[in-house]
Amino acid sequence: MPIDRPTDLDAALASLSDVPSAHLLAGGTDAMVEITFDQRRPEHIVALRRIPELRGYRVDDDELTFGAMLTYTQVERELASTAPGLAMAARTVGSPQIRNTGTIGGNLGTASPAGDTLPWLLALDARVELRSVRGSRELSLADFVTGPKRTAREPDELITAVRVPRVEGPQHVAKLGPRNAMVISVAMAAVIVDTTNRRVRAAFGSVGPRPIRASDAEQQVSDAIDWDALTCPDDAIVHFADACAEASQPISDHRSTADYRRHAVAVLAARSLRRCLAA
Amino acid sequence: MSDPDPTPTEPTPAPDPEAYELTINGRTRAVPSAWLGESLLYVLRERLGLPGAKNACEQGECGSCSLYLDGLLVNSCCVLAADATDARIDTVEGLADGDQLTDVQQAFLDAGAVQCGFCIPGLITTVHDLLDRTPTPSQLEVREAISGNLCRCTGYGRILQAVEDVRAQREAAR
Numbered sequence: 001m002p003i004d005r006p007t008d009l010d011a012a013l014a015s016l017s018d019v020p021s022a023h024l025l026a027g028g029t030d031a032m033v034e035i036t037f038d039q040r041r042p043e044h045i046v047a048l049r050r051i052p053e054l055r056g057y058r059v060d061d062d063e064l065t066f067g068a069m070l071t072y073t074q075v076e077r078e079l080a081s082t083a084p085g086l087a088m089a090a091r092t093v094g095s096p097q098i099r100n101t102g103t104i105g106g107n108l109g110t111a112s113p114a115g116d117t118l119p120w121l122l123a124l125d126a127r128v129e130l131r132s133v134r135g136s137r138e139l140s141l142a143d144f145v146t147g148p149k150r151t152a153r154e155p156d157e158l159i160t161a162v163r164v165p166r167v168e169g170p171q172h173v174a175k176l177g178p179r180n181a182m183v184i185s186v187a188m189a190a191v192i193v194d195t196t197n198r199r200v201r202a203a204f205g206s207v208g209p210r211p212i213r214a215s216d217a218e219q220q221v222s223d224a225i226d227w228d229a230l231t232c233p234d235d236a237i238v239h240f241a242d243a244c245a246e247a248s249q250p251i252s253d254h255r256s257t258a259d260y261r262r263h264a265v266a267v268l269a270a271r272s273l274r275r276c277l278a279a
Numbered sequence: 280m281s282d283p284d285p286t287p288t289e290p291t292p293a294p295d296p297e298a299y300e301l302t303i304n305g306r307t308r309a310v311p312s313a314w315l316g317e318s319l320l321y322v323l324r325e326r327l328g329l330p331g332a333k334n335a336c337e338q339g340e341c342g343s344c345s346l347y348l349d350g351l352l353v354n355s356c357c358v359l360a361a362d363a364t365d366a367r368i369d370t371v372e373g374l375a376d377g378d379q380l381t382d383v384q385q386a387f388l389d390a391g392a393v394q395c396g397f398c399i400p401g402l403i404t405t406v407h408d409l410l411d412r413t414p415t416p417s418q419l420e421v422r423e424a425i426s427g428n429l430c431r432c433t434g435y436g437r438i439l440q441a442v443e444d445v446r447a448q449r450e451a452a453r
């Protein structure tokens with residue numbers, strides 16, 4: 001099993017074009033567990049750790065760009081005021097050790113229904129940038145994640161970055177699990193009271209085969225909010241919570257039941273919206 | 280045309296494509312012919328005879344394999360060794376100066392924070408990381424910092440005490 005250690009993006013794309021079956025290695029927190037437990041035996045590895053183009057982030061007036069190799073620790077420490085919801089989500093991931101290595105690109109690459117950055121990204125209509133020697137393209141996150149751990153990435157493509165529009169207004173992310181650290185979400189909520197576009201944005205994780213956007217619920221509550229005072233009648237919040245639960249498609253598995261997850265979506269949705277409006 | 284060499288020799292062995300080097304506690308160590316899928320934890324323990332990082336879960340859950348990769352605290356079971364070739368790797372073995380324990384190591388002993396000891400190397404590296412970055416952590420910060428290190432023996436009380444003791448000692452020395 002050879003390993004390529006490219007030091008720039010072009011070299012990485014060339015490696016991947018030569019061996020499209022190669023497995024990409026970012027922080028390794030998903031990949032190494034699979035390899036160690038023999039759930040995956042890569043024929044070839046392309047390691048992404050040395051590629052400057054994938055690191056860091058960019059803050060523009062109207063847009064935030066997160067490089068694929070941006071770690072959770074960096075998000076937590078450096079983006080808490082620029083991308084508060086993403087920083088809240090990052091802080092819930094694994095442990096400090098996992099956050100020091102795990103990356104946004106890896107979370108997208110794995111595309112688990114429980115990927116904790118995905119609801120926030122989906123709520124903001126994130127676009128995933130993919131590059132190959134053939135060129136580059138952008139997909140909406142909704143089109144990128146095609147199913148549980150399935151993506152629209154072609155074998156020779158690399159996720160280089162993910163972009164979201166910059167919006168004003170409070171954000172809240174809430175994760176439910178048996179303890180604060182080191183848990184896979186039982187349910188995850190991201191709510192953004194986007195005052196720039198005067199709309200509430202809401203998406204949920206671990207309650208469907210892919211992260212779920214609650215568009216109808218968003219529309220109804222956006223109409224009910226007093227955007228100048230940033231207040232919302234309580235019955236509209238309850239209605240929003242129920243509509244979010246309605247939009248979810250949870251299953252029962254070893255972590256929880258469908259009923260509990262649907263209930264959790266309503267609770268997390270209402271709580272997150274109330275915290276946004278109280279902020 | 281020259282005559283073919285009449286005395287056939289053993290072919291020089293091709294350079295092992297799988298051999299690589301790691302820099303551990305300031306020393307360069309060759310890792311000959313390991314399978315390239317091996318974790319850094321496995322290579323340290325099974326190939327290089329450095330058993331300080333412990334293997335309890337091999338899946339990032341317990342923190343007993345914690346060490347520093349380019350100064351960052353990581354779980355070595357989640358690092359591909361062959362991808363750490365140009366990184367600085369510092370393990371728990373590199374912390375003490377000979378027999379002179381670090382303040383954190385000594386505080387764990389003094390506070391009675393060590394029972395079976397299995398989790399301790401991971402906790403020692405983690406607590407050094409915390410106190411070097413955040414000299415006066417709040418209780419919440421301490422708990423969050425060690426949230427990825429599982430201890431099955433102590434109930435954490437004396438571990439938290441040891442952290443508090445080092446914090447206080449370092450503050451007094453400032």
Ligand SMILES: Cc1cc2nc3c(=O)[nH]c(=O)nc-3n(C[C@H](O)[C@H](O)[C@H](O)COP(=O)(O)OP(=O)(O)OC[C@H]3O[C@@H](n4cnc5c(N)ncnc54)[C@H](O)[C@@H]3O)c2cc1C
Pocket residue numbers: 023024025026027028029030031032033048068069092093094095098101102103104105106107108109110114115116117153157158159160182183184185338339340357
């Ligand atoms: C103990 C533990 C706790 C965890 N807790 C959480 C948690 O709370 N929440 C959560 O969401 N996740 C959690 N995870 C999962 C994991 O840490 C995250 O999914 C992380 O973001 C993966 O990033 P990585 O850089 O480590 O990816 P890697 O393991 O290196 O890669 C993950 C996958 O993405 C692919 N990939 C990586 N980068 C790219 C790229 N640039 N382009 C294309 N494909 C790419 C890889 O080929 C691989 O298939 C946990 C994992 C462990 C081991």
Ligand code: FES
Pocket residue numbers: 320333334335336337338339340341342343344345354355356357
């Ligand atoms: S052995 Fe690495 S975290 Fe448990």
Ligand code: FES
Pocket residue numbers: 392393394395396397398399429430431432433
């Ligand atoms: S002392 Fe035994 S696991 Fe911590």
